[in-house]
Amino acid sequence: MRGALGGPRVLLRRLREVMAEPVSAQERLDKIVVLIAANMVAEVCSVYVLRVDGTLELYATEGLNRQAVHLTVMRSDEGLVGLVATEASAINLSDAQAHPAFSYRPETGEEIYRSFLGVPILRAGNTLGVLVVQNRARRTYSEEEVEALQTTAMVLAEMIASGELLSLAKPGAEPAVRRPVHVSGAALTDAIALGHVVLHEPRVVITNFIADDVQKELRRLSAAIETLRAELDLMLESGEVAESGEHRDVLEAYRMFAHDRGWVHKLEEAVLTGLTAEAAVERVQSDTRARMLRQTDPYLRERLHDFDDLAHRLQRQLLGYDHAPTRDKLPEHAILVARSMGPAALLDYDRNRLRGLVLEEGGPNSHVAIVARALGIAAVGEVPNATGLADPGDGIIVDGVTGDVHIRPTPDMEAAYVERVRLRARRQLQYLSLRDKPSVTKDGQPVTLMINAGLPVDLPHLAETGAAGIGLFRTELQFMVAAQFPRTSEQLSLYRNVLDAAGGRPVVFRTLDIGGDKVLPYMRNYEEENPALGWRAIRLGLDRPGLLRSQVRAMLRAAAGRELRIMFPMVATVQEFDDAKGLVERELTHLRRHGHRLPERVEVGTMMEVPSLLFQLDELFDRVDFLSVGSNDLLQFMFAADRGNARVANRFDPLSVPVLRALRLIVERGRAHGKPVTLCGELASKPIGALALIAIGFRSFSVLPSSVGPVKAMLLDLDAGKAERLVSGLMGLPLGTASIRAKLTAFAEDEGLTL
Template identity: 45%
Template sequence: MSAVAAARQILNQLHEVMASRLHPQGKLDRVVEIIGEALDSEVCSIYLLREGMLELFATRGLEQAAVHVTRLAIGEGLNGIIAEHIETLNLAEAAAHPDFAYRPETGEEKYHSFAGVPIVYRERAVGTLCVQHADPRRYDDVEIEALQTVAMVLSELIVHAGLADDEAATLGEAASGPQMIQGLTLVKGIAGGTAVFHQPRVLIDQVVAEDIEVERQRVYRAFDKMRDQIEAMASQAEFGTGGEHDEVLETYKMFAYDEGWGRRINEAIDSGLTAEAAIERVQQRTRMRMREIDDPLLADRMHDLEDLSNRLLRIVSGQLGTAASQGLKRDTILIAKNLGPAELLEYDRRRLKGVILEEGSLTAHVVIVARAMGVPMIGRVRGLRGMVREGDEILLDADKAIAHARPLQQTIDVFAERMARSRQKQAAYAELRAVEPFSRDGTRIQVMMNAGLRDDMASLPIVGADGVGLFRTEFQFLVSATLPQRERQTRIYRDVLDAAGDKPVIFRTVDIGGDKAVPYLDSENASNDENPAMGWRALRLALEREGLMKSQARALLEAAAGRSLNVMFPMVSEPWEFDAAKAVFDGQLTFLKSQKRILPDSIRYGAMLEVPALAETLDILLPRISFLSVGTNDLTQFLFAADRANPKLAERYDWLSPAVLRFMRRVVQATDGSGVELGICGEMGGRRLEALALLGLGFRRFSITPVAVGPIKELIRKVNLGEVRDVMNRLLAAPTGSLRAELQAWAEQQGIETD
């Protein structure tokens, strides 16, 4: 029997039961009999959430004396695990599972196999539905899908009959009292605002279909409308406040026209569900698959499909719009299960103060964009919607990976004091925007900023940076489902140069692949990378995909017509890679000359020093380049063989360790007298104590996040470079470990404030 036929058979009988005059307990007693018979299962049981515990409410096969007696805490036993994680279990030998909890009063010791699904209402588990069998066996997919469909129908019966805890009871004191939320720091910073849910809940009032054909036509119309919306938005020259939006819609188009997805929704309707319930049914299946996926990059692709499911569900139900489309009315902390980069860009930056994600990872594309936007973010907050309600006051401290929902007045006062100090500092830094950063002994230090979005260029005059020392060109690639068209690249690069005026912009060629995977460049090389940050990415990828490099080279050359162009190649390991990349630009330059096109007035080429091997061949590379930028983020993880995306290792290796600083000093010495401009780009240069060390080593150009420009300019004006150079030489001569404590103590003696 197919999954559709099995579910349809059960639903037909359930429909009669639900329409009968039986009291709720009688209905559930009849339900377990129907399911057990249909699946030829000796045991079928329903557990419901009551007073915060899972209570055995109805059973076929277990001891009837255990009904309303056997109770499990959330997370206790197999049913507790199903409810806690909202996931399906399918076990040939239940007792072998580490979370198995034996209850002697049930008489379940003679049953070996077990399958259970959550009964979900409004994204929370209100109970579980499980079957058991004496013979050890895994249940077929057909049987599991039938159980999941039945669970959806049961949720309506259970909630409307008031058999399970309502939402307020489930949330308990967490919904009214103060709550501290702990997660993982994704983007540092502090912020306060009102909780706004990115994805307003779509309430499904009816689960069982009265007319299957009517429901099918509703879904067909919703698909047509959704596709029309996406096509219309994709055809616009711009979308929202940033040109990167329209490209992410190509990803939606791929899924919107996927026949398999539409077929699964149709099959759910065939089983007897309404259009809304069918979409939700398939979406639940997707969520459960996502929990089984270990590959974070593949999981990110599954999130794209979930986003599209939400869009379709809103259309078919008539409940349209995300919080972004409705507009933010006040300072906001956005609450979401997950976000895509383009979705984040839809929000008004003036009102969006922070983000808390139930999922999220350090390598997700949205984190890269949030960091560029300066939006604090924490993730990996399990049960987030059970802690926060729409409109709650939220204080977010992403530096410490915590947030306070409905905080006590004492917490508000402490936080307000921190915010006030931060605003005072920001005001002092703002006064330095027109001040040139000279050290106390008269040396001019270049302080530039990093950027990656067109909108970032507005920060250039505000913070008073000397230019853009690193423009990450990969952002438009990360939010696109297909290779960005050359014309679109050209337009963005030209807009960036226009916004910079007479200040320099260094464009770093695309750094994608590895941990910044994009669907249109999928490859065996990338998918098999055990260490993606050290794999098929950046210049390695671009040189292999010559069309990508040629397109970007021509776009940059055309955008810089009649003015200066600065190009930097990422992740150069050996000089020949630089030569190969420059040859691509030379080829496009020759082509444009033959076409009598206006060329850049001057072109300067540089390289990123991120791979330690390059330091051994600088004598070969330096005569060929105009500038060299040390990328501290990747360089540090390569030096220590420590993945910075791994939370256990992220803070373990110190930038102020002798290994890092001696390496940096060697690079300074190698470039001294070469005429090559040496700079730092990366988080290390934006931290005051680390920047002090770099100044002592001889670095004279910094490219950092816009918010760090003011603090670093202020630091430079307090430093005597000769003095800090002597301190660094002394500390590095005989180090005992990290130089952090000793350098901090020296800075305090000099009256130099650090982070």
């Protein structure tokens, strides 16, 4: 049934006039409900707003008792209005009072109205309120009327989100769009940050919702969809995407959605109601997001990301935005919020202003988490719908210790966290007092504590922590932050500065570990089915010897007259190590022939990350000068559990008997061959992990700079012999009780160790 004023387009034009009038928020809402009621020939039109306390408050009405405005409040799961809010979908009834969810409120005077149409007021899939029309006569509202009400609700959503209604609310009963939100995820770093939200992929800001020329908007939409389809076709057919693999599957899914007639039809229908093309995309996507967020099927929820990406790309196409937002203009104390992110993308941001990171995806062992720890920023992963809950500029607290994220925190919550940060700072001062103390256990066992590094910003940590050196310098980070391939002279300068900063303390340079999720933007990326197991690290270096040789040459020249330690990543066979070491020998010969000053001593070692080396240990120790255990990769390969996949990354405990048996074997064979063995993975960066490792024989660790203090404080109070006797007994446990974490925790409590 078409309204007397000519349908949704006329209604939207009239709404635009009302939105532009210089009137109070309440007067604007009152005019809006009158307009909607008249347009739809409805006797009642009401707006309910979801409040911070989770209730729905009547903010405006035409047809019900106006004395009930701001007095009628109901639970968000109460009545038909609550059902619309909870389900985030329209309810269209010819006899509302016969519905089991109907709730009678005598103060409103609505008992005489039978027909009911309610639609959720949605923004980014989140319910902000409910818009309702009612009639005395029993009738079912037409699809056009439902569409008109949904379109109008979108305009109301922007009005609520703008904060215009805050002046109408009592303290503690403000609109929920600005309510404090607490969500939990996976703790990624041992740090806490307070700051303001910056979206890694900023939402498209729509300034014009109402179309002047519907046919023109349809043409704009059609052209943008065709361009989007052409771009996706080009990406899939250009040869830059492998014939198979996860990335291609994602693009194929995008292309399938982009060609879906149902999706396009919904967009066209939204435009026909009077919206601009970009507003139509926003409305359809918000409806889709609201439905999919409430799905229990994990596959369907994952497809939400595909729809989000596609809608975002289409909106940017319509408005002519670049797909890559600028990242060099961060506010002070910026907290990035993203669906997912690779380590290279994180390193693009100004690290002087970046304080934290919140991800919808990304587990504790993902590479982006490792880089976040290296940067010393607070980070939490696996936070559902983080990008839909936070708006740019929102206050936010990121607790990387517990995995808690507080968006728009209350003053009390903020004050509590400020105090926590102060306490942590005082604890760091206590650790600082240990800086110059020898790193020796209570029973006289020396333990070498070094730090992991990869950027110039890490170098001051050597002096701050009193570390014995740099046990792992990740050379790939220089390549990841550069806009183009670093010249040999640039590499040489960095390596020389690192050695200078070390001041005679040892530095272990790991050659390029790129590939997998560490992609260089200026190198062609070969899509692979299993990138973590693919063409990366030493495999890439040996296949591209020019790349590896230029890096080794820069290291050798930087270390002129000094000791140099070079380490190769992801070596799987003794032959690979021989080939890589032979390349170092050739570079030494080259420099010697050309009269360059050589290092005083060159030691060459390898990372122990691939389980195949467990069965080549004697042959390997005959060749290497030292060995470093990369526990992050070693454990994911041992358990066939992708450390970046939240579903499987936590299916095993690193402090389990199989892990400790393998690690003990490595350190025992190293001792038998007289070769030093260091563990430089995340396992050693927590006191309980370091305790277990000391107990099985490790005496050298390379850890996060922030972990030196806690690990050192623990080992100074540790009786290593007593721990070794405990763990030796536990190593014989049946594998049904594989983890020894609880036993170690109890031991630490009995011994007064701080974990």
